[in-house]
Amino acid sequence: MTQPTRPDYPIADLMLKRTSPRAFSPEPMAPAALRQCLEALRWAPSCFNAQPWRLLVAPRQDEAAFAALTGCLVEGNRIWAAQASVIGVALAVSHFEHNGKPNAWAQHDVGLGLAQLNLQAVALGYATHLMGGFDKNAVRALANVPEGAEPLVAFVIGKEADPSVLPESLRDKECAPRTRKAQADWVFSTHYGTPLNLG
Numbered sequence: 001m002t003q004p005t006r007p008d009y010p011i012a013d014l015m016l017k018r019t020s021p022r023a024f025s026p027e028p029m030a031p032a033a034l035r036q037c038l039e040a041l042r043w044a045p046s047c048f049n050a051q052p053w054r055l056l057v058a059p060r061q062d063e064a065a066f067a068a069l070t071g072c073l074v075e076g077n078r079i080w081a082a083q084a085s086v087i088g089v090a091l092a093v094s095h096f097e098h099n100g101k102p103n104a105w106a107q108h109d110v111g112l113g114l115a116q117l118n119l120q121a122v123a124l125g126y127a128t129h130l131m132g133g134f135d136k137n138a139v140r141a142l143a144n145v146p147e148g149a150e151p152l153v154a155f156v157i158g159k160e161a162d163p164s165v166l167p168e169s170l171r172d173k174e175c176a177p178r179t180r181k182a183q184a185d186w187v188f189s190t191h192y193g194t195p196l197n198l199g
């Protein structure tokens, strides 16, 4: 299993439990559970409530769609992601619908939405893994994506499995300690680079 989260300060349980495993057991996800994850994304905040997220989703029960979307991943992701229960690609709509102007926060808001999807999945006993490693043009062609919608990140949802299901080359990665920069490296006072001092 992926290594535990070791926070410097206590954080809520869902975030403690969230990791991005590569070892998944290839079982279907109940449609109701998938809908719950999508609903969690739906209620994310977004600039002007524009909801700039669009999702392409293929549950593994739909073999053709699942194979088509996993086929858009880079090889290094496909080898493990193909064992997950659901694959998706999140897209960002680049302009506001209400005035046609560029939405500088579109990608940000898609990320916020995915964070909510991730945590809802954890609450239901699933894990997620986001991937930048996929062919955007292949996704565009496959799904007939219109201009103005940008494939941003692929993701899988699934049941975490024992790392022994992975090829040897990935097993060590899966079991490596999970690390983060210290807060002092990125939480500043009003002077960039000076760590925030809370006494």
Ligand SMILES: Cc1cc2nc3c(=O)[nH]c(=O)nc-3n(C[C@H](O)[C@H](O)[C@H](O)COP(=O)(O)O)c2cc1C
Pocket: 002, 018, 019, 020, 021, 077, 129, 130, 131, 132, 133, 134, 153, 178
């Ligand atoms: C936008 C984004 C792109 C990512 N792309 C990949 C990827 O292509 N392949 C992969 O194995 N992991 C990918 N990851 C997962 C990160 O490597 C992972 O979140 C990070 O190492 C922290 O580990 P944790 O999620 O278990 O805390 C991506 C994560 C994000 C947010």
